[in-house]
Amino acid sequence: MLYTGLGAGLFGADYMMKEKVENQKPEKFPREVKGTDGKVWLYRNHNDGFLFGFLKDKPDLVKYVPMTLTSASAGIWLYQMNSDKASAAEKLGYTLVTAGAASNLYDRLKRGYVVDWLCIREKGLEKVVFNLGDCGVVTGAALIGASALIGPLGEERKAKKLAAQAAVAAGSMKASKKAIKAVRKAQKAMAAAELATQYAAGKTTAELAKNIAEKKKKSRARKLAAAGLLWKIHKKKTTSK
Secondary structure, three states, X not given: OHHHHHHHHHHHHHHHHHHHHHOOOHHHOOEEOOOOOOXXXXXXXXXXXXXXXXXXXXXXXXXXXXXXXXXXXXXXXXXXXXXXXXXXXXXXXXXXXXXXXXXXXXXXXXXXXXXXXXXXXXXXXXXXXXXXXXXXXXXXXXXXXXXXXXXXXHHHHHHHHHHHHHHHHHHHHHHHHHHHHHHHHHHHHHHHHHHHHHHHOOOOHHHHHHHHHHHHHHHHHHHXXXXXXXXXXXXXXXXXX
């Protein structure tokens, strides 16, 4: 809905400015837009061809080529709007390209030419007269191109980030295993010391064997508890990232 509104807004704004320019007398153009220090001018140019009047002597070609390209752009735009894989830059890019191309195509079909009405008198742009539709096409194409270049780089960075997180998790797992192993060794040493104390206190062999069996049961329980602790540490690390 957002992209549809942006496209409609671009088309509508360009259409209204073209109508406003066309409804004024030709002798009023070109003229400076007040408050821009001579940098923005309004024109009333009729472009019978492509950019800079290219192929203006072939009206059929000038009419049907934009029609074909605009239709193709509209088809891609519809696909992008319904795709979860398309990025915001791609969706915005095709929205601007389609709206700008449609605005100029409407001009060609209605008038037989495109109304160019805006000029930015900066260095290198003094002789370029264009409209909002042209701005949409150029800006949208730039966004699509940038997305095509940056997209693979972004996926590569994402993969590297995931790999780094996996390495950190593996390091944490390794450290956790070492810590648990040290605890087990300490527990075994304490158990051996306790048995030695009991033997010195006069415990019988049967009593000591019974104590050893109980210690083994407790050891198995501790191993299970340690495994559970290790899993909780790993799960906490992965969910917090």
